[in-house]
Amino acid sequence: MKKIIITAASLLMAATAAQAAEQIQIVGSSTVYPFSSYVAEELGATTKFKTPVVESTGSGGGMKLFCAGAGMDTPDFTNASRRMKAKEFKKCQENGVKEITEIVVGYDGIAIAQSKSAAPLNLTRKELMLAVAAEVPNKAGDGLVANPYHYWNEINAKLPHRKITIYGPPSSSGTRDAFEDMILKHITKHMSVYTSLYKADHKKNKKYKKFHEIRQDGVYVPSGENDNLIVQKLGKDAAALGIFGYSYLEENSDSIAAATVEGVAPAPETVQNGSYKLSRSLYFYIKKSHISKVPGMMEYARLFTSEQMIGDDGACAEIGLIPLPESMRDHYRSQLTKLTNLTADDFKKK
Amino acid sequence: MSDPLKPSSMDTSLKADNRKRRRARADSRFKWYGIIALGLAMAFLTFFFIDIIGKGLPAFQQAEILVHVEYSEAVKSNYNKAVPKKYRKLISRAWLRSIPMMLEGHPDMIGTSENLWVLADYRVDQFLKGHEGHRLKKKYQQLVAQLETDGKVHLAFNTGFFSSGDSKLPENAGILASAIGSVLVLLLTMLFAVPVGVMTAIYLEEFAPDNHFTRLIEVNINNLAAIPSILYGLLGLAIFINFMGVPRSSALAGGLTLALMTLPIIIIATRAALRAVPDSIREAAYGLGASSLQTVWHHVLPLAIPGILTGSIIGLAQAMGETAPLLIVGMMAYIPDAPHSILEATTVLPAQVYTWSAESIRAFEERTAAGIMVLLAVLLSLNAVAVKLRNRSQQTW
Numbered sequence: 001m002k003k004i005i006i007t008a009a010s011l012l013m014a015a016t017a018a019q020a021a022e023q024i025q026i027v028g029s030s031t032v033y034p035f036s037s038y039v040a041e042e043l044g045a046t047t048k049f050k051t052p053v054v055e056s057t058g059s060g061g062g063m064k065l066f067c068a069g070a071g072m073d074t075p076d077f078t079n080a081s082r083r084m085k086a087k088e089f090k091k092c093q094e095n096g097v098k099e100i101t102e103i104v105v106g107y108d109g110i111a112i113a114q115s116k117s118a119a120p121l122n123l124t125r126k127e128l129m130l131a132v133a134a135e136v137p138n139k140a141g142d143g144l145v146a147n148p149y150h151y152w153n154e155i156n157a158k159l160p161h162r163k164i165t166i167y168g169p170p171s172s173s174g175t176r177d178a179f180e181d182m183i184l185k186h187i188t189k190h191m192s193v194y195t196s197l198y199k200a201d202h203k204k205n206k207k208y209k210k211f212h213e214i215r216q217d218g219v220y221v222p223s224g225e226n227d228n229l230i231v232q233k234l235g236k237d238a239a240a241l242g243i244f245g246y247s248y249l250e251e252n253s254d255s256i257a258a259a260t261v262e263g264v265a266p267a268p269e270t271v272q273n274g275s276y277k278l279s280r281s282l283y284f285y286i287k288k289s290h291i292s293k294v295p296g297m298m299e300y301a302r303l304f305t306s307e308q309m310i311g312d313d314g315a316c317a318e319i320g321l322i323p324l325p326e327s328m329r330d331h332y333r334s335q336l337t338k339l340t341n342l343t344a345d346d347f348k349k350k
Numbered sequence: 351m352s353d354p355l356k357p358s359s360m361d362t363s364l365k366a367d368n369r370k371r372r373r374a375r376a377d378s379r380f381k382w383y384g385i386i387a388l389g390l391a392m393a394f395l396t397f398f399f400i401d402i403i404g405k406g407l408p409a410f411q412q413a414e415i416l417v418h419v420e421y422s423e424a425v426k427s428n429y430n431k432a433v434p435k436k437y438r439k440l441i442s443r444a445w446l447r448s449i450p451m452m453l454e455g456h457p458d459m460i461g462t463s464e465n466l467w468v469l470a471d472y473r474v475d476q477f478l479k480g481h482e483g484h485r486l487k488k489k490y491q492q493l494v495a496q497l498e499t500d501g502k503v504h505l506a507f508n509t510g511f512f513s514s515g516d517s518k519l520p521e522n523a524g525i526l527a528s529a530i531g532s533v534l535v536l537l538l539t540m541l542f543a544v545p546v547g548v549m550t551a552i553y554l555e556e557f558a559p560d561n562h563f564t565r566l567i568e569v570n571i572n573n574l575a576a577i578p579s580i581l582y583g584l585l586g587l588a589i590f591i592n593f594m595g596v597p598r599s600s601a602l603a604g605g606l607t608l609a610l611m612t613l614p615i616i617i618i619a620t621r622a623a624l625r626a627v628p629d630s631i632r633e634a635a636y637g638l639g640a641s642s643l644q645t646v647w648h649h650v651l652p653l654a655i656p657g658i659l660t661g662s663i664i665g666l667a668q669a670m671g672e673t674a675p676l677l678i679v680g681m682m683a684y685i686p687d688a689p690h691s692i693l694e695a696t697t698v699l700p701a702q703v704y705t706w707s708a709e710s711i712r713a714f715e716e717r718t719a720a721g722i723m724v725l726l727a728v729l730l731s732l733n734a735v736a737v738k739l740r741n742r743s744q745q746t747w
Binding site: 023025033034037038040041042044045046047048050051053054055056073319 | 444447448450451517518519595597598599680682683684685686687694695
């Protein structure tokens with residue numbers, strides 16, 4: 001026993017002494033994670049660089065780690081499914097992360113789909129929110145009640161008398177997060193019916209700050225990770241709607257069609273020009289001070305922005321990324337070559 | 351079991367008879383409750399095993415395709431040119447993209463060609479296994495069926511599963527890196543937790559005075575053994591990573607965190623083992639003039655070793671299957687390379703199972719189940735070792 005321990009200890013010591021070269025560390029959004037780790041693997045498999053470590057911490061968690069300092073134990077890249085906030089940029093500056101380059105790699109979108117045989121449907125984000133939220137404003141609009149709606153025309157008289165049934169992603173999925181972010185949180189955080197509750201009691205009513213609870217009375221049906229099943233269900237039930245990642249709609253365009261959201265149908269063009277609202281840009285940020293110290297950083301960034309990855313027929317498009325317009329791709333590639341710094345002014349423009 | 355009491359000679363009335371029967375009924379009812387409970391537990395277990403094994407077994411086989419590979423000069427810049435265009439979509443990119451690097455290492459191979467069994471794309475693999483949702487396009491389905499009748503595509507033992515790390519391409523994903531990570535982390539956990547735990551237990555059991563302070567420590571240790579493991583993760587993050595500067599995601603960070611978690615279990619088991627050594631042994635040693643150190647080191651500890659080992663192994667087995675604290679210290683990440691040192695980023699088996707279970711591509715489902723099977727096998731053998739040790743050196747006083 002003693003011998004084993006001693007051998008093990010000395011082995012470990014030897015291993016520690018032979019410390020390997022720095023390895024790229026990437027943190028951030030779980031939405032960007034599949035693309036980021038795909039590129040990381042490609043870099044590891046096709047070059048001599050070590051495969052970067054990609055951790056899915058969420059956009060906010062990633063920013064926190066990224067901006068914690070410039071030391072070598074902090075991440076070299078962070079991914080985000082939203083832009084860096086001015087507050088986070090300031091934090092970065094304070095902690096010595098002065099030079100940051102921002103790159104957009106593509107878009108992430110969700111589609112509200114229905115059977116091809118169903119009549120065309122146009123919904124607003126608010127109507128969608130009212131259909132799926134667990135609690136909605138009452139008739140007077142001064143308080144919340146459990147969601148009473150079962151037909152679309154109860155929400156808006158102009159909508160058809162059609163039963164509300166929505167097959168959507170389960171809570172474990174990234175599409176669900178996107179759906180909650182873009183439909184529920186985005187609307188409810190601007191509605192005083194919800195936020196006043198939060199203001200009244202920050203601790204007890206924390207969930208009302210950005211209310212995103214989905215009803216559980218069978219109207220919203222979480223349908224597992226198997227999108228094929230949702231497609232089959234939509235075929236059987238013409239009244240039902242399904243929620244997919246955008247790429248899936250395209251693959252099944254023979255049997256399902258998209259409902260328009262605020263009058264716009266999802267398509268690469270409408271996502272790219274921002275008129276289709278259920279989409280968002282995906283970013284990554286580079287810590288410039290690490291480039292000279294960690295081998296492979298530029299190669300990783302170049303690979304990520306290459307046509308082979310994020311182009312129209314790139315590998316990332318195959319696993320669900322909506323590509324940027326070509327001019328934008330060129331723009332960000334030149335940003336990368338120049339390593340343009342993110343400045344405080346960039347946050348003022350809005 | 352049901353040994354009816356002999357009725358007393360006086361008591362032959364109907365009433366007493368009834369009472370007896372009632373008692374016998376209660377007796378058999380009780381027995382049946384136990385059997386039902388056991389049956390239920392067995393049913394759950396069987397269901398779990400059938401489900402996991404049914405899903406996981408196919409993963410130990412992998413589709414391969416026989417293709418004619420040409421190593422021309424052009425392949426160095428475009429690996430797709432190495433194989434006939436018709437087959438390109440059927441072959442795993444994991445293998446294709448490795449060709450240029452391989453040629454760089456073996457320049458003499460340029461200009462040659464060979465027939466080779468290569469890794470097939472996961473869609474082909476899933477199609478051959480007859481899984482729904484294989485997502486192989488119609489025209490390729492015909493091609494694969496044709497190849498199958500020609501004997502140019504087959505399912506072979508999946509060596510890649512044991513010889514490669516994580517991958518985003520399901521056909522290329524394996525458990526090697528995470529298995530090595532698990533071994534490293536476990537080794538570190540053992541190295542830290544066992545000596546500290548055993549010394550603590552020896553002190554508390556053999557030397558410490560029985561006062562309020564030591565009793566307080568005792569209560570706390572017992573309490574610590576029961577708190578949710580994620581708290582150890584938070585503690586590990588605060589102490590080892592933020593304060594001591596241990597690299598995030600490294601085996602050292604994971605090992606130390608799990609050592610914290612395992613400590614109470616080892617302490618409790620060791621104390622129980624020490625307590626089981628009868629006082630007569632200690633008294634005999636003292637009687638012969640041994641010092642306290644000699645008594646413990648030469649007589650009590652050796653007799654308690656089997657118990658200590660059992661406790662330690664069970665504690666380590668628990669650490670082996672743990673994921674929650676490791677999530678906090680950053681080990682649940684995409685880390686396909688096996689670590690070369692304890693400071694490098696590492697993932698572990700249960701974390702690997704978790705990341706696979708979250709993958710959207712359905713082909714990962716069988717890998718997840720196969721990963722669980724490997725993990726179960728390791729845990730089972732650890733527990734078997736613990737039982738064996740206990741049986742071999744069991745002493746009755």
